[in-house]
Amino acid sequence: MAMALPLLSASRRWDVELLEGGSDGEEEAAEDSGPRLPWGIRKTLLQEGASEDRPVTGDEVKIHFDVRLLDGTAIGSSKESGPFEFVVNQRPREIIQGLEIAVQTMKKGEVAEFTIAPRFAYDDLGSPPLVPPDATLVFEIELLQWQNKLDVLGDGRAIKTIQQRGSGSTRPRRGQDVVVSLEITSRKGEVLQKKSATDHVVGEKDFGPVSDIISEVLQTMVAGERCKVLLRRFAGDKIVDSAHSGATVDVLLERVYVTSDLLPEQSGLLIKKLLSDGIEDPPRDADLVELRVDRVFTGPQPTQTVLLEPKVLSFSLGSGDVCDALDFAAAAMQVGEEAKIVCRSPLNFSDVQLGLASDLLEVTLQVKLLSVRRESPGPGLLLAEQCKDRAAKAFKEGRYRFALEVYRRLKVAFHRDEAAKQFCNLCELNRAACFLKIGRPHEARKACSCVLDQDPENQKARYRRASAEFQLSNYSAALHDLHALLKQQPTNSEARTLADQVRKAQRAYSQEAKAAAARMLGDRSDKTAAQEGDSEDGSESACVRFRALARNLLPCLPSLRALKT
Template sequence: MDDIPTTSLGGEGDEGPDDEGEVDVDEVGKEIDIAKDGGIVKKILVEGAGWEKPEKGDKVEVHYVGTLASDGSVFDSSRERGEPFSFALGTGSVIKGWDVGVATMKKGEKAVLTCQPGYAYGAAGSPPKIPADATLNFEVELLGWRSVKDISGDGGVVKTIIKEGDGYQKPADRDEVLVRYAVLVKGSDAVVAASPESGVDFTLRDGHLLKAFGVALKTMRKGEEVALDISPAYGPIVAGEGGVPADTPLQAELVLLSWKKVEDLSQDGGVIKKTLHVPEGWEMPNAGARVRVRYTLRTADGVLVEERSEGNELEFVVDEEEVVEGLDLGVSRMKLNEKAELTVAPAYAFRDQEKKLKLGMVPPGATLIYTIELVHLQKAKESWELTDEEKVAAASAAKDAGNAAFKAGRWARAAKKYKAATDAVSYDDKFTEDLKRQAREVKKSANLNLAAVHLKTGAWREARDVCNKVLEKTSGHPKALYRRAQAHMAAGDYVEAEVDIKAALQLEPGNRDVRALHARFRKESAAASAKEAQFFSKAFQRLARKPDPNPTPVPAANGAPPAAEGVATASGVSGEHAAVDTAAAGGDVEMGEAAGEAGGRAAGLIQHV
């Protein structure tokens, strides 16, 4: 009865559990109701290996022995035949009890599946060996499976895993992959295109030969081997390339040999890192770490301009601007003993300056390429390793570095250093009173300067929020009020700005900066109020158009009579009722409310400025 397990009667067993994989079925010897209705009971005899389980569509391979629960008689056995049985999981090609039960098993696991009739052969049975309404026991051993996935989502690229890859990482668009492949016309044994045995490399987003390769490689791990079924839509990138026919179903064998990770460290293409060698460890530099590197430095056209080899390494402190920004950033993202290639755009190197190095001249606007190895790393102390005195000293040093960057107009670096200053002393509960006082002064100064940076860069909300932090600790701080007022004005919040300006003037009536801001406030708020008032005046004029003397009655909802003559509608209201009447006419309530509120706000500004 070789075909018994492959017969699916459906029937009572069609309504199985929605998500079989969530049932806890991994305890040896324990009977588990995996269908959650008593229809399938599983008892593990031998625990499987690992954590992975087959998924829908996978081609699983099993050995089994089937017996009648009523008398224990064997009705079928793959072991007696000496040949494993394989089927596509979850596709209805076997009884429901198998589709559900095998999906809960790990590789090498052996279990007994007790299947009630609704999950087996139902009322019909499978004569002559399986009677009607029979409960069956299957001793099943999951030998393994091949993962079969529609990875394109439209059936255009179906992947079957021949050999699992290593690890968990998969290549991304920017990465450079090394692959080996062979391509055949579907149904033929003749290879129409193949790579060298050593493989070919290319950038994944640029693609190579077949569109299907780009789809498949993003799902593969290092060392993974797959077979692909490819529809014509995922065939050659360029018609006829490599001798591969277009508009023809294809098959391919593809191996991901390795790849080089490529990262955009600066997020704008200015510093690109390609990993050439991945070390075993994970140690990386932190801000303030002392490092030594070996490298060769070339311009983009291949001219060697500098070389640092063994015994002549370059040593510097990370994040202290001792080297060009691109090199600093690149090394900060390397592991100890890692080798990488850094491509550094002019904005992160010498910009438009000409630079003479030991082996050559770097022309203005040159892109640099470092082939670099991080050979020594001495990490700076982390914050939790510092004494309280060291934390305050580190905060003060970071604030000073921020001031230097601010004076040079380097807003991003200044903001980074001011943030580092406040972070260094953010937890000061256990400080002595003297250290607490010093920490408060550093945080206050750093936050006020950070607010100034945000004002320079147009980050009005961030500037306001930082000033709020200062005012939470020192409610009447003139400079914090002054800078928050600047942020409010820039954002058009003139009412809030006036409150802060008046408060600052009460504290320091002679402060020239605040007085100048007050004068600018009066001018800008008056102009804004006049503009706003003009806008809403025109809006109200449109709303106040005379009503049609002979309007056509419009029936109300639910058969109610039309509105009586003389009842106000949105087309005949004055400005003070605009919000309500706009809504009554079926318009936008929020717009109406905004009109009323903004009109009042404009009038208010005109009065108090």
């Protein structure tokens, strides 16, 4: 007769985790028997299985079993009542732990015999009248099939069933880029939504009312996995709307991107999404690279194709012969590597060869680095001067980020060379100019301070640091640098003009501060003021006298501030 296998205290006391590797049982066990069995469970393979996968935690398995005592007494079978079903490692546990452990070592269609010690069965309690205390059980199990089912939200709204296991090893996190295909079908069979190979950021609202559920589902998947999710709606539900009640979502996670921000400031303007790895080290400045651009898409959701046929570009890295985005991308790639490069304005990615106009806000380039010809470096400083000239040209053309990157590479290459210290200071000054142009005054101030630490009399460093302080509204610090500069060079017209601008901004700030202080003190209505000001003996209240004193002091605020500075 069929037998239920209840949970007893023994299962709770002897919880164990399976380890990778072969069985610790008899030599009869198959070499590839899955996770290693703990001491107390012995497996004998009777019939090979047909699949490569094995059940894991959360899988709903269906088995046939015969169970007997060591003396051969039969105590249960599923053959007459039909297959026995349970969920592996479900809490609270529904079956003895030894049976759960056993099926995790089996393949679909496999038949095996397991000898299970009392501690993984019913221990010293037994299960009267069939199982005596301290009984060792012998199971003959046939694994018929299994399905992985997961309650994604934990409340029955979204039940996930794996249709195809993936090959990936990591699950995407919220905010990570993936490629996903999905189809949502209503309970009546109507297709509500369909997406194919869509780039998606986990957590974004790309899939309408069910976006939050899709986000949670994706975080339980690995690359290559396909699953179905059954949606259920509760009364007054705000997560699953009426249109999706009873709907089925077929989800395929095609790829989980490894992404990297290629700009030093990590601004998100140039993102690389790795498609396939390459070999060798990335190219260096002046190396001749061959880069193939396979496809070009425009817009945040890349739908419109600009480039119809692949185009191979040959250029010297750092030469400025291609747009900034491609130069930066090539510098971060290996030979044979394929990637998607997402470029966003204001980064320069306009390119006549690729048909990219300067007014585009976002472009996605699919590229492959075909080859790198390593150029033997010439005289160091001579080559560096040539690179600096290219950066200066790019600066004049408004390609500030490209010039900034060239100066950064030069500084990294020569920062340990004592003979090139003056050259490195010049690169740092030019980096400060680039920072000011792209609205990064903190970095500009830091670069100028580095130069002034080594050369306190450097006039350009003084002027550019003053410009950075001005952008940061640090007017006193800006005037301090400008006064020091004008002592060195009294006829510097640019410094005088900037000093006038700083003083004007400082006066405007003082006026705004006075107005804010007045608003904070506040003027009551005439009626309220009269009520506060009149007392029984006709004298003014302390409140009115204080306000009058404050109004008299307000005009003195600028002079007090100047005295303090």
